[in-house]
Every structure is written in structure tokens, then in C-alpha cells.
Amino acid sequence: MVAMSSSFVNTQSVAVLGGGPGGYEAALAAAQLGAEVTLVERAGVGGAAVITDVVPSKSLIATADAAVAIAEASDLGVQLFAKDAAGKPLKPQVAINLAAVNKRLLSLARQQSDDMRLQLVEAGVRIISGHGRLEDRNAIVVSTGPGGTDFDRVEADTLVVAVGASPRELPTAEPDGDRILTWTQLYDMQALPEHLVVVGSGVTGAEFASAYMNLGAKVTLVSSRDRVLPGEDQDAAAVLEKVFKRGGMTVLSKSRAESVARTADGVVVTLADGRTVSGSHCLMAVGSIPNTAGIGLEEAGIQLADSGHIEVNRVARTSVPNIYAAGDCTTFVPLASVASMQGRTAVFHALGDIVIPLGRRRITANVFTAPEIATVGLQEQDLDAEGISGYVYKLPLAANPRAKMLGIKDGFIKIIGHRGSGTVLGGVIVAPRASELIYPIAIAVERRLTVDQVSRVFAVYPSLSGSITDATRAMHLVTRDADVVS
Structure with missing residues (x-):
């Protein structure tokens, strides 16, 4: 050094x-x-x-991403098969050795x-x-x-x-390190949970629910709010919830967990309205x-x-x-x-x-779900709240040629600009590796660049980052004419 x-x-x-x-x-x-x-x-x-939170959790998520890539490879024409004793093709399954992963x-x-x-x-x-x-x-x-x-x-x-x-612990759902777990205790599991109930739909809950779903576990996400990731961009949360449900996850919205108790072979989560959810394990992700x-x-x-x-x-x-x-x-x-x-x-x-x-407003944040959600600067909901004359442009990622090549169907690029001056105020990216893609928007926010200045930067063709250029080019009219109505 x-x-x-x-x-x-x-x-x-x-x-x-x-x-x-x-x-x-x-x-x-x-x-x-x-x-x-x-x-x-x-x-x-x-x-x-480093020891029990960010590094191990993101390593787990990387493993889940690899499992998804293998499972979805057939969409790109890559097929895995094996032969039985008679020479007939078998359909192999992706197996997760959770003990080895942990x-x-x-x-x-x-x-x-x-x-x-x-x-x-x-x-x-x-x-x-x-x-x-x-x-x-x-x-x-x-x-x-x-x-x-x-x-x-x-x-x-x-x-x-x-x-x-x-991790915050509740007296009615005390972690035991075996069936009722905090996020620091997950790494002691030797096998994939048969049915993981995740209590809490904030960043931590959403990340682990996404990861274990993609590793192959049955997952139920219990959210006390009306949607997943209540603190994030509403459009981004909607995309993620759609992906969760498509992947087989059960999402219980407006469902506050009152207690979690051990059973003979698992856990039972009791909700405020009297309903119960049974599972093999429960992750408590209710803040810190x-x-x-x-x-x-x-x-x-x-x-x-x-x-x-x-x-x-x-x-x-x-x-x-x-x-x-x-x-x-x-x-x-x-x-x-x-x-x-x-x-x-x-x-x-x-x-x-x-x-x-x-x-x-200079801080860049990321939710490491699949797809990831990256944000920086002012968000759409901030414009009305702070009385800012802004313009929001959202470009679906599915329109991007590189996304088509990679088989990416979900996600978008959203740019928030100041109406009239064109200064980039913020942005949202929902995509694989959004944590990497958000960087040019973060620079634009930090250096107070305009959408026109960003649009003049050459992006590789084809590339996912090209959608940032496309979005800022589409916003050119707003920088020219403050009276244009979005």
C-alpha cells in the first residue's frame, strides 16, 4: 500500500x-x-x-444471481441436459448446497x-x-x-x-438462532429452508426474500405496509413486487406480524388480524x-x-x-x-x-434484490413535497438492445430533471447491476450537469448505459422550453 x-x-x-x-x-x-x-x-x-452483514449478505445474493442465470439460460438457447441409462435426456435441476455457500x-x-x-x-x-x-x-x-x-x-x-x-428484536418474536432468526444468524443454516417467512418488507427483508426465493426456497413476505419497499420509488417497488409474485413468492401486504412462535417442526407467525402463517423458518427484518x-x-x-x-x-x-x-x-x-x-x-x-x-441528496443507494434498485438525488415524490418544478422521464429497459440480448425483461431508467434549466436532480434505475449503472447519474447530480450535457456523452452501443443517454436525449425539449407539459 x-x-x-x-x-x-x-x-x-x-x-x-x-x-x-x-x-x-x-x-x-x-x-x-x-x-x-x-x-x-x-x-x-x-x-x-463486513463480518455478519453487508459482505456475507451480498455474497449470498451473488450466489442466488448465479442460480437464476443457470435456471434461465435456456431462454438464451443454452440448454443443460443429462442422459439416463437408456440414453434418454433428463432435465437437470439446480441444486444449492447452502452449507457450502455459507x-x-x-x-x-x-x-x-x-x-x-x-x-x-x-x-x-x-x-x-x-x-x-x-x-x-x-x-x-x-x-x-x-x-x-x-x-x-x-x-x-x-x-x-x-x-x-x-438487529431489532421483538419480545413477541425472540430469535433463537435456529428457527426464528435475525439476519446475522442466517449463515448457520446447513440446508435451504423449506419455507422461509420474512417479517418486514424494507430493504433487508426484500433483499433476503429475493435471494432465498432465487435459491429455490418457498418464501412468504409479511409487510405491514401497502407495498414492498415503502421507502423506495413507487414504480421501482411495483416492478419488484411483480417479479416476486411471478417467481412464486407470497406477498402479504397490510399484514402486521404480532408474534412468532416455535412449533414442533417450524414456526407459526400470527398476524394482527388473527391469521397465521406457518413455515419452517422465520427471518425477522424489522429494523435495527x-x-x-x-x-x-x-x-x-x-x-x-x-x-x-x-x-x-x-x-x-x-x-x-x-x-x-x-x-x-x-x-x-x-x-x-x-x-x-x-x-x-x-x-x-x-x-x-x-x-x-x-x-x-448526493448519496447513492442500492437495494440488492433481483433486479436491483439504485437511486440518487431527489426522487419523484420529492418534487411536489418541496415545490420543485421538475420533469420526470422513464424509459423501460426492455426497449434497450443490450437488454434484449441479455434476456432482461424487467426494469427502467428514470431521470428527474429541473424544468427549464435541465439540471439533473436525481435518478432511479431498476436493472441487473443497477448499483453499477447509477454512477453516471450520481456524477451528474454531484456536478450539477444538465440533461443535455449528459446526453452528449458517448455511450457504447449496445449497452445498458445507453438507456441513460437515450433518456436524457428525450428530455432535451424540456430544457429548451419551460412551458412544455410532461
């Missing part, structure tokens, strides 16, 4: 509590700026995001954690393994010995709290809670929201001037990419480097 050089010698010290994406980036950036850095982490560098993805997660740890060590970061808590505004006390018998005290000029969050209790935050004077999240400003600073916070434990957007940027921003601000305050 090539170390970054700083234009000034930094004599400050930084202590980071929590080694997830936010804490990791804070520690690395501080070391690169020449500070003396200590990182305290109890589970391993990368935190829950072993692989947990190994990948640990490898990623080890790689991140090595980067920190090479950068000069001191790493302490143990449970940490703030002793005051300039010190972290770490319990390092068995049973919490040994302690280490770390003093620093700047503290960064990045302790993350944990910040890991902020009992670590000395309030005693240090740090302001917390009623939910327990740490109140931070746009440079990740808390109510205590020398203490910053990053990641899912804060009141900002709970994304790994945001946590990383918060961590770097916090350190840059604390150590006097150039800082660009974080803005929610």
Missing part, C-alpha cells in the same frame, strides 16, 4: 471506538494525515458490516476483515481488541481480558464513535437499534435522539466539539458507504484538512 503524504506534520491523537466502515475509514484517514491513531474494536476490523461467504467476510486490519497496521494504526466505553471526553476505557478483568485506557485529542447497530447504550455517551455530554442514535451535523460532529460519530449509530443515513464518508469527513474536520459537508 502506498501511504499518502500530508502537507503538514500532525501532532494530534485520534481514538476510534468501533472498526466498521466508519471507524475503519476514520482511523485510516487519520493515520494518513500523520496523527497518532488507536482503534478499539470488539468483533474484528470491518465490524458487523461457509464460503463467511470465509470471504473474514478475509475482507483481515485485509482491512492489515491496511490499518501498515498505516501505523494501533488496534486494541475489546469492549470500549467513553470514560470522559478525551478517553476510552477498553475491557480486554477474559470476563472483563483487564483494562486499557486510551487518551486522545479527538474521539470518533462508530459502534454501529444491531444503535449500539449506543451503556458506553458512556450521555455521561460525556453527547446528545442522543429518542431512538438512541447519536445526533451529528454534516461534518459528523456531535454536541461535544472534540467527539465525532459515524455510521449506523448516528442520525444520518444508515449505509456503509455513508459511514465510510462520515468517518473520513470527521477526521478531515478534526485535523484541519479540506472538508465538504455531507449532503443527503
Whole structure:
């Protein structure tokens, strides 16, 4: 690794509590700026995001995508067959060895954690393994010995709290790690669940429901809202729900789960209206809670929201001037990419480097379902809510020649532009690998490009990204004439 050089010698010290994406980036950036850095982490560098959340879950989803590609290969003229003893063709089935899948993805997660740890060590970061808590505004006390018998005290000029969050648990549906599971416990399963009931239709619930459906499990998705992904673009959610139902998933909308109980050979989920849903396993995906209790935050004077999240400003600073916070434990957007940027921003601000305050409208997000849903900037529902004169153009992906070649039937490109000026305000992409396709729109939002400027960029023909060019070209009239009615 090539170390970054700083234009000034930094004599400050930084202590980071929590080694997830936010804490990791804070520690690395501080070391690169020449500070003396200590990182305290109890589970391993990368935190829950790397070890039990983002990395393993997205690895599982990649396996599910591979299973779908094999199953749908016949649509492209690729046929798999085997012969029986009489030489007659058999129709093979895609088999999922879930124990092998889980072993692989947990190994990948640990490898990623080890790689991140090595980067920190090479950068000069001191790493302490143990449970940490703030002793005051300039010190972290770490319990390092068995049973919490040994302690280490770390003093620093700047503290960064990045302790993350944990799955929310309900008293009427307590996880047992066997049949009733949180998303961190799924990777202990040795075989594909016969019938997985997913409670919660937000991002986490939708992602795991999509993955296990595509791996071959029977899935029922219980949603307390009127649709899947209530926080996402309505058109995008509608596409995904259609795909879910076409794949055999049962989607129960406006169905709040009251309790989940073990049975002799599975689980039974009781809904608020008295209905019950029986299954072999239940995944509880009902949100998360910040890991902020009992670590000395309030005693240090740090302001917390009623939910327990740490109140931070746009440079990740808390109510205590020398203490910053990053990641899912804060009141900002709970994304790994945001946590990383918060961590770097916090350190840059604390150590006097150039800082660009974080803005929610610059954030790119993705839902790793099949198809994926990627968003950036203002969304369609924001236009009326904020009184913005905007124009929305949606182009079905099925019209794209590359999509036809790949057999892609579902999805679209949606661009939100400012009526008159043509500035790109936001976008939505529903497609395979939407997480990759959204990047040019994110650049347009960040750099305040107009739809005409984007339309003049050459796209490869044929390519899925060509639909972005097509959509912005179609919006040209609106940039010319503010009176055009969409």
C-alpha cells in the first residue's frame, strides 16, 4: 500500500471506538494525515458490516444471481441436459448446497476483515481488541481480558464513535438462532429452508426474500405496509413486487406480524388480524437499534435522539466539539458507504484538512434484490413535497438492445430533471447491476450537469448505459422550453 503524504506534520491523537466502515475509514484517514491513531474494536476490523452483514449478505445474493442465470439460460438457447441409462435426456435441476455457500461467504467476510486490519497496521494504526466505553471526553476505557478483568485506557485529542447497530428484536418474536432468526444468524443454516417467512418488507427483508426465493426456497413476505419497499420509488417497488409474485413468492401486504412462535417442526407467525402463517423458518427484518447504550455517551455530554442514535451535523460532529460519530449509530443515513464518508469527513474536520459537508441528496443507494434498485438525488415524490418544478422521464429497459440480448425483461431508467434549466436532480434505475449503472447519474447530480450535457456523452452501443443517454436525449425539449407539459 502506498501511504499518502500530508502537507503538514500532525501532532494530534485520534481514538476510534468501533472498526466498521466508519471507524475503519476514520482511523485510516487519520493515520494518513500523520496523527497518532488507536482503534478499539470488539468483533474484528470491518465490524458487523463486513463480518455478519453487508459482505456475507451480498455474497449470498451473488450466489442466488448465479442460480437464476443457470435456471434461465435456456431462454438464451443454452440448454443443460443429462442422459439416463437408456440414453434418454433428463432435465437437470439446480441444486444449492447452502452449507457450502455459507461457509464460503463467511470465509470471504473474514478475509475482507483481515485485509482491512492489515491496511490499518501498515498505516501505523494501533488496534486494541475489546469492549470500549467513553470514560470522559478525551478517553476510552477498553475491557480486554477474559470476563472483563483487564483494562486499557486510551487518551486522545479527538474521539470518533462508530459502534454501529444491531438487529431489532421483538419480545413477541425472540430469535433463537435456529428457527426464528435475525439476519446475522442466517449463515448457520446447513440446508435451504423449506419455507422461509420474512417479517418486514424494507430493504433487508426484500433483499433476503429475493435471494432465498432465487435459491429455490418457498418464501412468504409479511409487510405491514401497502407495498414492498415503502421507502423506495413507487414504480421501482411495483416492478419488484411483480417479479416476486411471478417467481412464486407470497406477498402479504397490510399484514402486521404480532408474534412468532416455535412449533414442533417450524414456526407459526400470527398476524394482527388473527391469521397465521406457518413455515419452517422465520427471518425477522424489522429494523435495527444503535449500539449506543451503556458506553458512556450521555455521561460525556453527547446528545442522543429518542431512538438512541447519536445526533451529528454534516461534518459528523456531535454536541461535544472534540467527539465525532459515524455510521449506523448516528442520525444520518444508515449505509456503509455513508459511514465510510462520515468517518473520513470527521477526521478531515478534526485535523484541519479540506472538508465538504455531507449532503443527503448526493448519496447513492442500492437495494440488492433481483433486479436491483439504485437511486440518487431527489426522487419523484420529492418534487411536489418541496415545490420543485421538475420533469420526470422513464424509459423501460426492455426497449434497450443490450437488454434484449441479455434476456432482461424487467426494469427502467428514470431521470428527474429541473424544468427549464435541465439540471439533473436525481435518478432511479431498476436493472441487473443497477448499483453499477447509477454512477453516471450520481456524477451528474454531484456536478450539477444538465440533461443535455449528459446526453452528449458517448455511450457504447449496445449497452445498458445507453438507456441513460437515450433518456436524457428525450428530455432535451424540456430544457429548451419551460412551458412544455410532461
